[in-house]
Amino acid sequence: MIPLGVRLALAGGREAVTRLAVITAAVALGVGLLLAALAGMNAVGTQNQRYAWLNTAVVPAADASATDAMLWQVRRDYYHGRSIGRVEIAALGPGAPVPPGMPRLPGPGEYYASPALDALLRSTPAAELGDRFPGHPIGLLGRDALPSPDSLLIVLGRTPAQLEPLGPQRVDRIMTTSPDECTMDCYVGINGAGMKLTLAAVAAGLLFPVLIFIGTATRLAATRREQRFAAMRLVGATPRQTSVISAVESTLAAAVGTAAGFGVFLALRPGLAAIPFTGERFFGTDLSLTAADLLLVAVGIPLGAVVASVLALRRVRISPLGVSRRVTPRPPRAWRLIPLVAGLAELAYFIGRRPQSTDGQITAYISGFVLTLIGLVLAGPWLTMTGARLLAGRAGRPAALIAGRRLADNPQAGFRSISGLVVALFVTSVATGTITTFVANRGAPSGDSLAVSSLAKTFWPEDGPAPSADQIPAGLAAVPGVRQVIVLRHNPDRNAWQGLITCAELDRLRVFGGCPAGAEVAAVPSDLVGPRALDLPAQERHVWDAATIPAAEVARQPILSIVVDTTGPVAFERARTMMINAFPRGQFPASGAEWAADNSRELVQFQRLADVIMLASLPIAGCSLAAAVAGGLSDRKRPFSMLRLTGVQLGTLRRVVALETVVPLLVVSVVALGTGFLAAHLFLRAQLRYDLLAPPPSFWLMVAAGLAVSLAIVASTLPLLRRITGPEAARND
Structure with missing residues (x-):
């Protein structure tokens, strides 16, 4: 059976070769992305070890x-x-x-x-x-x-x-323990566990469309293959023999695709190393694979192909005559909406009940997202059927009526062609909605903020006695581009990071805010910016709280910090160098923007990962759509040929094919985007108490471009109708 399977796979004409080539390409893409994700996880650990x-x-x-x-x-x-x-x-x-x-x-x-x-x-x-x-x-x-x-x-x-x-x-020794494994409050390094979890989520987000692409590719010419295997059953082949032949075909394509996937990974590795997933680039050798990774991919992918091929032939194994005696499948029931609703309900349940442990949060939210995604895929055929019935009920032309009836008769097949794109839209909407809100609430300040142009040096109590006013370098104010050198005093009524400044001085500075009416002294943060005014542009004035200390007593308090206001980066760095040399103890001077950038670095990493998901998953989903539409045309060439012989015009058939794809694509895409943003909002409310913010225009442009490309893919397959629906296709094989 194995030689026969190889011969049928390689010598089955143009159709068989095309099918093998598409499956090989799909598997190669999936393997390449899987290896890239595994290597990325390994690279995070390797990089963290060098910290x-x-x-x-x-x-x-x-x-x-x-x-x-x-x-x-x-x-x-x-x-x-x-x-x-x-x-x-x-x-x-x-x-x-x-x-x-x-x-x-x-x-x-x-x-x-x-x-x-x-x-x-x-x-x-x-x-x-x-x-x-x-x-x-x-x-x-x-x-x-x-x-x-x-x-x-x-x-x-x-x-x-x-x-x-x-x-x-x-x-007396150098630390060699990775920050991931350090139990002694290691403060330098990256959150390797969190980044690996994120990369795993990215891998899953990319692999869902790839797996759908592979599944779609394996169904190319499914009708012809089922007929061929049914004929073999009728002449005496056993179910086991047909399964072996099918497994040989699928394993051959999967094995070649797996080998090609390693080539895809090697081609992608230099580009992957240049992407600063953790905030900094990797060395090329960091993106390595372990023996377990290689074994998992080299054995698991072909094994999965064998399982898929066996499942694809389940109808032939039941009855070879069942392939010829086709009946309209049962319409999908409304119960398919239950997993979708359950996933959203799980995410909503944790609003106000956020698990305390990290593991608990991962379990709660990841399971909710996965259940929602599975529910969306399960509900897709029901939503497709609903849209098709509306189309057929309101049809004013033959093409709309035929397309609506065909979709309503078999909505599973109609949804299958666009399922990859739907999954991609759901994943990207969740990622973009969540990360956009993260960055907006906790990102770095805007470029015109005082947090960017002002430099602060704070003298903490643990660093020793604060300097006196005459120890401030006289040349600091003379640096070209330095506008103001402001001295803040310690506030005895507040905590260590709160300072004092007289309202007269604050009125002279103006851009740093002002005092309440009637106040003599303001209580201000040590950098004169603080979290409340972090994003406050220079032209807007912030009002600080009043302090109880008299203005005459401010100059008698110890110096808390020195704030230097500059006009540009050159003056900023020259002033910083002068202050470091003058005050070498404690933390070095920095701006509020630099501290905020450190805190938001991980958010920027997540934004890059969301862009990667979107840029990679939408083209993959488009490939899946192209394979599904082309395969559907091949399987239906005889019915379409019969329609042409009865007088149906070619243009009408083209509109039928277009509507059969466009209707489920638009209906389920809207649901996928809405579900993704709703899931993101529920997560943000539960975990961070944030409200979802609208994604940037670039996201909508990307979605519009993805849908436009998908429609163009559908249009590119329509010329096949003329070639495959000739009179010769109407004959029984």
Whole structure:
């Protein structure tokens, strides 16, 4: 049976070869995307492992007096919004541990820089960046120390006397535990578990349309294949023999497609490495596959093809005559709406009842989304039937009447052709609606916000005594582009991050807000911007709360922070460099926008992933639609040929085919988009208490383009009608 199956698959004429080619392409696409998702998950773990050494300070030296130790301090700096990791070390003896990526510890006045930072230092005026790093370079950090090719890292050598006043940690070993596995409050790294979960969701979102594409491709010429296998049954073939022949055909295509899928993955890998899913690019070798990944794909995909082929022949196995004695299938029942309603109800149930644990939230929401998606696919035929009956009931032309009746007789087949696009629209609407709302509520401030142009240095109590006014660099106000240097005082009536400023000073500044009527002193955040005014444009004035302290007492309070208002990035960075050198203790000065960008970096990653889902899933769904329409025309060429012989014009048949696809496409697409946005709204209300915001115009343009391409695909198949509905097709085979 196996040789016969191979022969039938390869020597069955143009139709068989075309079918094998389409199945192979579908499987190759699915395998390539699956491998890319698996490699992406592996890359997240590999990248996170290279963050481990930056968490060395979480494990202090066991013996504080040991000489085989060193002083260690890690802080974050910025340049034009990009984060710079600054590591300062001072060896206490010859046996001090050496971090990865460098042959030896840098001595006092020496440093190692990452290749990206080294290039930046060479191309940037020293007053803006280089003057922050005392000493001279002695080499570049190796890949073992770099999470990404774009990482900005520097390791500075200092003497113990230079480093001790800055409050370093004494360590005697380098951390090697990945932040994912760290149980000691590691603070540098990425949420690998969350990112892997997100990539898994992306993989599922992409694979649903791909699986539908594969299923659609396997049904090409389904009627002809069923007739062929039924004839084999009638001449004596057993159900097992027909199953073997079908499995050989499907396994052959799946095996070739799987091999081609590895080629697709290798072709995609350089582009995937350049996408900063975690905020930074991957090294190409990070996107690797384990032996388990290879075995899972190489064995699982062909095995799945065999199962699909056996299920596809279930009618022939029951009765070979059943293929010829076709009857109208039973219409879908309204119970198909139950899973869809149940999925939405589950998401709605957790509004006000959000699970406390992360695992509980994952279980609650993922199961709700999956149940809703399954419900949408199950409800599709019923919705198609409803739309078809409305079309037939209001039909004024023969084409609409024929299309409506045919769809109403077999809505399962009508929905099957557009199911991939429907799934893609649901997934993209959920992702876009959720992420758009995330970014709008918790993203970085707008470009004209004061949070972008003002720089703040706060003196926290744990950093030591605050400076006096005469310690502020006199040249700071003289930097070209610096408009104001504002000193905020500590507010004894509020918590540590609240400051004081007189209303007279605030009225002079104006752009930073104002005081309530009758107040003398305002209570303001330490950066004069704060979360309430984070997105407040400079032309709008925010009113701060009044403070109870008299204006005469403000100047007697310790300095809380220094805020520098600038006109551009050059002045901003020059002022930052001057403040870092003047006040080296504690956190380095930064803008509110830079802090917000750190917090919203993960949201931006999710936005990129949503774009990937949309850009990849819609073309895949279009391919599935093309295969379904072409296959449907091939299976119905004899009925259409009979209609032409009875006098039906070719244009009428073309309108029938178009309506049979367009009606379910538009009806179920509207339902899919509405269901996706409703599911996103319920999730946002349950998890974050946000209301869904409208997606950007680019989303609607993308959806319109996807639907337009789908309609164009349908139109491109219509010329086939003339070729396949000639008189010769009306003969019984």
